[in-house]
Amino acid sequence: xxxxxxxxxxxxxxxxxxxxxxxxxxxxxxxxxxxxxxxxxxxxxxxxxxxxxxxxxxxxxxxxxxxxxxxxxxxxxxxxxxxxxxxxxxxxxxxxxxxxxxxxxxxxxxxxxxxxxxxxxxxxxxxxxxxxxxxxxxxxxxxxxxxxxxxxxxxxxxxxxxxxxxxxxxxxxxxxxxxxxxxxxxxxxxxxxxxxxxxxxxxxxxxxxxxxxxxxxxxxxxxxxxxxxxxxxxxxxxxxxxxxxxxxxxxxxxxxxxxxxxxxxxxxxxxxxxxxxxxxxxxxxxxxxxxxxxxxxxxxxxxxxxxxxxxxxxxxxxxxxxxxxxxxxxxxxxxxxxxxxxxxxx
Amino acid sequence: xxxxxxxxxxxxxxxxxxxxxxxxxxxxxxxxxxxxxxxxxxxxxxxxxxxxxxxxxxxxxxxxxxxxxxxxxxxxxxxxxxxxxxxxxxxxxxxxxxxxxxxxxxxxxxxxxxxxxxxxxxxxxxxxxxxxxxxxxxxxxxxxxxxxxxxxxxxxxxxxxxxxxxxxxxxxxxxxxxxxxxxxxxxxxxxxxxxxxxxxxxxxxxxxxxxxxxxxxxxxxxxxxxxxxxxxxxxxxxxxxxxxxxxxxxxxxxxxxxxxxxxxxxxxxxxxxxxxxxxxxxxxxxxxxxxxxxxxxxxxxxxxxxxxxxxxxxxxxxxxxxxxxxxxxxxxxxxxxxxxxxxxxxxxxxxxxxxxxxxxxxxxxxxxxxxxxxxxxxxxxxx
Numbered sequence: 077x078x079x080x081x082x083x084x085x086x087x088x089x090x091x092x093x094x095x096x097x098x099x100x101x102x103x104x105x106x107x108x109x110x111x112x113x114x115x116x117x118x119x120x121x122x123x124x125x126x127x128x129x130x131x132x133x134x135x136x137x138x139x140x141x142x143x144x145x146x147x148x149x150x151x152x153x154x155x156x157x158x159x160x161x162x163x164x165x166x167x168x169x170x171x172x173x174x175x176x177x178x179x180x181x182x183x184x185x186x187x188x189x190x191x192x193x194x195x196x197x198x199x200x201x202x203x204x205x206x207x208x209x210x211x212x213x214x215x216x217x218x219x220x221x222x223x224x225x226x227x228x229x230x231x232x233x234x235x236x237x238x239x240x241x242x243x244x245x246x247x248x249x250x251x252x253x254x255x256x257x258x259x260x261x262x263x264x265x266x267x268x269x270x271x272x273x274x275x276x277x278x279x280x281x282x283x284x285x286x287x288x289x290x291x292x293x294x295x296x297x298x299x300x301x302x303x304x305x306x307x308x309x310x311x312x313x314x315x316x317x318x319x320x321x322x323x324x325x326x327x328x329x330x331x332x333x334x335x336x337x338x339x340x341x342x343x344x345x346x347x348x349x350x351x352x353x354x355x356x357x358x359x360x361x362x363x364x365x366x367x368x369x370x371x372x373x374x375x376x377x378x379x380x381x382x383x384x385x386x387x388x389x390x391x392x393x394x395x396x397x398x399x400x401x402x403x404x405x406x407x408x409x410x411x412x413x414x415x416x417x418x419x420x421x422x
Numbered sequence: 423x424x425x426x427x428x429x430x431x432x433x434x435x436x437x438x439x440x441x442x443x444x445x446x447x448x449x450x451x452x453x454x455x456x457x458x459x460x461x462x463x464x465x466x467x468x469x470x471x472x473x474x475x476x477x478x479x480x481x482x483x484x485x486x487x488x489x490x491x492x493x494x495x496x497x498x499x500x501x502x503x504x505x506x507x508x509x510x511x512x513x514x515x516x517x518x519x520x521x522x523x524x525x526x527x528x529x530x531x532x533x534x535x536x537x538x539x540x541x542x543x544x545x546x547x548x549x550x551x552x553x554x555x556x557x558x559x560x561x562x563x564x565x566x567x568x569x570x571x572x573x574x575x576x577x578x579x580x581x582x583x584x585x586x587x588x589x590x591x592x593x594x595x596x597x598x599x600x601x602x603x604x605x606x607x608x609x610x611x612x613x614x615x616x617x618x619x620x621x622x623x624x625x626x627x628x629x630x631x632x633x634x635x636x637x638x639x640x641x642x643x644x645x646x647x648x649x650x651x652x653x654x655x656x657x658x659x660x661x662x663x664x665x666x667x668x669x670x671x672x673x674x675x676x677x678x679x680x681x682x683x684x685x686x687x688x689x690x691x692x693x694x695x696x697x698x699x700x701x702x703x704x705x706x707x708x709x710x711x712x713x714x715x716x717x718x719x720x721x722x723x724x725x726x727x728x729x730x731x732x733x734x735x736x737x738x739x740x741x742x743x744x745x746x747x748x749x750x751x752x753x754x755x756x757x758x759x760x761x762x763x764x765x766x767x768x769x770x771x772x773x774x775x776x777x778x779x780x781x782x783x784x785x786x787x788x789x790x791x792x793x794x795x796x797x798x799x800x801x802x803x804x805x
Contacts, residue, residue, distance in 0.1 A: 113564075116565055117565050117567075117568035118569065118572055119568060140665055163471070193659045223449070226447075226449075226471070226786070230471075288663050300562060301562065301634055304787075305688075311786075312455065312456065335579075353459070374472060384564070385564065385565050386565065387559045387562070387563065387565075387632070387634055388558065388562040388563035388629075388632065388634045388635050388636060388786075389561060389562025389563075389634070389638070390637070390638070390785075391637070391785060391787045391788070392471050392639055392785060392787060393471075393785060394637055394638075
């Protein structure tokens with residue numbers, strides 16, 4: 077056990093590192109998206125700022141800070157200002173419970189690679205991400221503009237609907253691991269079948285759950301083909317039509333932070349977390365788990381961007397039908413079957 | 423102007439302020455909206471996401487083209503027509519030149535007619551490419567736009583080599599063409615056709631069987647052939663509703679009677695059929711160009727027309743099949759050097775009438791799809 081002082085100091089250090097890491101990841105996810113979509117579309121993407129446009133996120137950040145922060149006269153101010161903050165705060169908070177690797181020992185302190193290991197980690201993450209809906213819904217309402225209102229309505233209905241399938245798709249995994257702790261869930265996925273197929277949940281009877289999770293995750297984060305709340309060709313910019321400068325940037329950051337959160341969750345719950353082949357000297361063995369984790373998250377993010385470059389957008393009624401008539405029954409069926417098999421085995 | 427002066431026919435209720443406390447939402451789409459293809463303003467009456475009625479407000483791009491014609495000589499007015507449907511400028515020029523030629527009773531020489539057909543069909547392809555890119559973008563597929571614009575560039579390069587301009591080409595003159603084809607014109611066109619044929623398949627691969635695309639377009643913006651005829655809707659919209667009407671076949675002009683091609687038609691009159699019809703039209707255009715470019719006859723490119731054009735007193739209506747539908751020119755001549763009255767029958771303007779009928783009872787997202795599928799150009803709607 078650590079002493080209280082050490083625990084506090086270590087926690088603060090880890091929090092700062094986690095926030096910095098997340099913000100950098102957000103910035104470079106944006107860069108990656110622009111680059112990948114650019115190449116899909118026969119363009120270069122950012123090339124001007126730094127090598128391969130790598131400093132583009134910095135330039136964008138600077139631009140957002142320097143832009144005039146307009147507040148339209150017709151908005152309901154308190155909520156108008158609070159909404160982007162709510163969105164970004166909850167988006168960033170959820171990262172605190174995500175473990176990115178195994179326990180490490182640095183200078184005699186044995187600590188997990190996450191801010192804190194909670195035994196109901198997954199529940200807290202789900203709770204926090206659902207709070208993000210408030211940011212979007214309040215932004216749409218407080219803007220007092222018709223397009224924003226439509227966007228906000230669409231967003232809240234969509235996020236609430238898909239959250240149910242998302243939650244249900246995770247229950248199968250929970251039953252298999254028998255715990256809410258993300259660390260335990262990942263530990264349960266170690267090892268291989270017949271020496272070459274990893275025992276990740278996605279190869280271990282949770283294929284359907286992974287599919288449901290994938291679809292719901294796209295919808296939860298308002299990404300193509302479910303990007304209706306901000307469908308720019310229909311609703312101008314949806315719920316953030318009236319936002320500019322840093323307030324807009326906050327929604328933008330929240331969206332990408334949410335993307336990273338669901339990518340991390342997918343990795344932890346279905347893709348075996350930090351499990352992967354370990355080899356080489358002890359130092360390399362220490363770094364490899366983190367590398368595997370980051371690689372899996374990257375692949376998931378790449379899939380997101382790839383889909384954006386490929387697919388058109390659903391219509392509102394089709395989106396709802398898809399959630400309630402297809403994903404929801406599928407998730408329930410998966411849950412029932414998983415439960416049955418686990419019960420029979422024990 | 424107060425918005426409610428426009429929405430009289432939308433049956434809002436008696437009181438002016440009713441829409442503030444009623445359940446219906448009046449929303450202004452445009453003139454600055456990313457998906458109205460320019461400066462179209464559509465007033466939507468919504469019940470939630472459902473469209474109860476629409477009203478188009480146009481005129482934001484009105485330049486008085488028809489009035490300008492009355493103060494210009496026939497030759498001077500020629501470049502103005504390019505500015506109406508600026509994505510199909512060559513077609514506009516062809517329609518105008520042929521109308522005036524008919525009025526003057528001259529005929530362009532066969533060589534000029536072939537060149538006209540080649541350029542007009544190339545222009546039809548560019549117009550359809552632009553439609554495809556923007557229509558897909560409206561429905562949320564962002565990638566086809568870049569592909570179509572990449573390939574459209576090759577046609578614009580041919581235009582540029584031929585007459586120096588890329589968009590508003592002013593390629594034709596009354597009585598024929600001003601420019602002889604440049605060295606290597608045939609090779610360039612043939613090269614483009616070889617390059618372009620697989621590209622159509624590439625577009626179709628992205629969209630035709632895409633589940634989301636099909637769901638977004640099938641059964642959306644339904645209009646029957648009868649309704650099309652009643653509203654005067656022409657072009658691919660009419661053909662997708664199952665009416666086999668193409669002026670290139672019905673009243674052949676230029677050299678179209680020399681070529682073999684089919685008129686693609688649809689059955690359901692929905693957005694998906696209109697998409698398929700336009701895709702098939704691109705293939706037919708390729709077919710026409712292939713035939714024309716192989717057999718350009720020798721000879722002069724200008725008919726004998728006087729330096730000062732003074733058509734005899736009379737009136738003429740001449741229409742051609744522009745990429746968007748029937749483009750007609752009605753010219754009244756009083757025997758002077760300037761038209762007494764010139765009226766353009768723009769396909770975009772007439773087709774836009776169908777918008778309300780097509781979107782009533784559908785969802786907001788469908789309005790966008792229908793505006794895209796009508797393929798309007800506001801420069802032509804407003805003139």
